[in-house]
Amino acid sequence: MTPHLPQLLGEIYRNESRLIFAALVRLLGDFDLAEDAMHDAFKTALEQWRKKGIPSNPRAWLVSTGRFKAIDLIRRQSKFDPLQAVHAEQMVAETVDPSSQVDKAIEDDMLRLIFTCCHPALSLDARTAMTMREVCDLTTEAIASAFLVTPATMAQRIVRAKAKIREAKIPFEVPPEHELPDRMDAVLQVIYLVFNEGYYTSSGGSAIRVDLSSEAIRLGRLLHTLLPEPEAAGLLGLMLLHESRRSARTTPTGDLILLEDQNRSLWDRHLIAEGLSLVAHAFSSKPAGPYALQAAIAALHAEAAHSDATDWAQIAGLYGLxxxxxxxxxxxxxxxxxxxxxxxxxxxxxxxxxxxxxxxxxxxxxxxxxxxxxxxxxxxxxxxxxxxxxxxxxxxxxxxxxxxxxxxxxxxxxxxxx
Structure with missing residues (x-):
């Protein structure tokens, strides 16, 4: 018996649920089915882990269990729909047990999920909203705040986007290389908005959500590796330069500290150095894009030894551009x-x-x-x-x-x- 099992599962859910969800979307090919399967897996874990102990790889166990829960559901539905029976048996035949593959495959699952949500069949706003909801598990209210629209308007966008993905049979994949440039703008916007929600949370009891900002940076690194073009470098540099100030942005009790009042000795110089290098790369081609310009503004803040040394004239000029x-x-x-x-x-x-x-x-x-x-x-x-x-x-x-x-x-x- 594990006395702290609910707390452990809560921690796994907070840290791993979107990764598990992304893996289940890959395995099941359906957003709603993957969401239901994931929640069923967590419920089953609460029952079985209490009796049998915690598995050596909880994430893989949850993905595997969620997949088989989904197959069981499809088999039950197949009594009324023969096509569902065929679907269930195809899923069983594809992989007997995905747990041995999940840790390797999951490294790219979030990126696949973003590109799926950012398919050109969807409007730009719908792509971004869908990804923030499905990839990052943000509430409709938080996404609406990021877009400066009402929650009801945002909920309608998300419902329509999910229906479009299902009806158009949009594949769960990173697009081929020749299609990548056309898909980049929406993906960059998604990562940027996810980072912003983590860096400066729109609502709730905390000013910062480290899980979101860290996930956005991880995705930014993956994207820059996949397609190291200037705007991908600019976005990653921008995020790293902002993230370098995280430990100085709040007091130990969670109160806000304005930029001008921050203890700059707490800024992470390694992240700043990496960010400055990426900014230089982002300006390697002309004209500079919006993320490169924002990264350049962040760089001017990072390079100032103290608040009074900030080059506000150049910052105002960059905002003008x-x-x-x-x-x-x-x-x-x-x-x-x-x-x-x-x-x-x-x-x-x-x-x-x-x-x-x-x-x-x-x-x-x-x-x-x-x-x-x-x-x-x-x-x-x-x-x-x-x-x-x-x-x-x-x-x-x-x-x-x-x-x-x-x-x-x-x-x-x-x-x-x-």
Whole structure:
């Protein structure tokens, strides 16, 4: 008997469930069947491992058990559908026991799964949303937050994308080499959004989800090995440079530390060196793409010995280039913050107010947080308080809410004239 078995299975689920799911999609060829099989396998593990002990390779055991659970389900359904009986026997004939192969094959299963979800038969938004849901197990709410749409809209996209994959019989495979370039944009976007959700979690009790950021970096490395072209290098460099700051981004109790206040001696210099090398490769061909430009901005932060040494003029210029090739209100917001750091808070505030007046980021809490801080620096305390309160109403992450509450407390109870 294993007294801590539920906790162990919970840990395996958190760390391994998406890998197990990807392997089952490869073996079963169906998303919904793989999801049900995986959950059945975990339920069976809770029963059998308590009696027989934990297997030497839990992941392989769960994949193998999930596969046979799926075959049993298909056999039961075959009483009403002879084609299901044929399907079940074909699956049995293909591999008697996949457990001996799973550890080797699983190294590429996540990449296969991403390319399947990013098939050109799907719209770009659907590809990314589908992958974030199926590959990374993000909630519909978290994905909707990343896309700045409602959860209901996102749920509809995911349902339609799954139906399209099933109806079009999209294969579970990495595409042949001649098709790779056309499929890269969606895959890069997927990895980027997964990393962002891990690096700066949209909601919940923690500011960081290391499992997601680490998985995105792993996938980025696989992709760069598979197709070492400049934008793949740019994305990997960008992620590594951001990840290098992880240990300095929060206090031991999980509270946020802004970039300007971070202890830079805690930054991982090995990751920075690797990231800088990748940035150089990303700029080896002209013109630079959006990930290369973002990586160059991250590189300028990494190279600054302290906050005051940051080259904000060059950062603002890079955001300007980025806006030309990849227009986005969030990039425009980041450029406004860089302008504020370079030319002063009044110049940045004008830019942010113009963005908010268009209504594009009215529901984006970081826009209101940025405005609040610039108002504070200008002595516009009433406006700063109003913007912090708006940001607090929109924020869904507990550490961020605590940070905003501290900012409101620091303003004091009194109002000052603007």
């Amino acid at each position: 980025l806006l030309r090739i990849h227009p986005s209100p969030i990039i425009e917001l980041n450029r406004a913050i860089a302008i504020a750091m370079h030319k002063g808070p009044e110049a940045g505030l004008r830019q942010i107010d113009a963005i908010l007046e268009r209504g594009e980021l009215n529901s984006y809490h970081l826009a209101h947080s940025a405005r609040a801080e610039l108002c504070r620096k200008l002595g516009q305390i009433a406006d700063a308080r109003a913007s912090w309160e708006r940001a607090l109403a929109l924020a869904q992450q507990d550490p961020e809410r605590r940070f905003i509450e501290r900012k409101l407390s620091e303003l004091g109870a009194a109002s000052y004239p603007d």
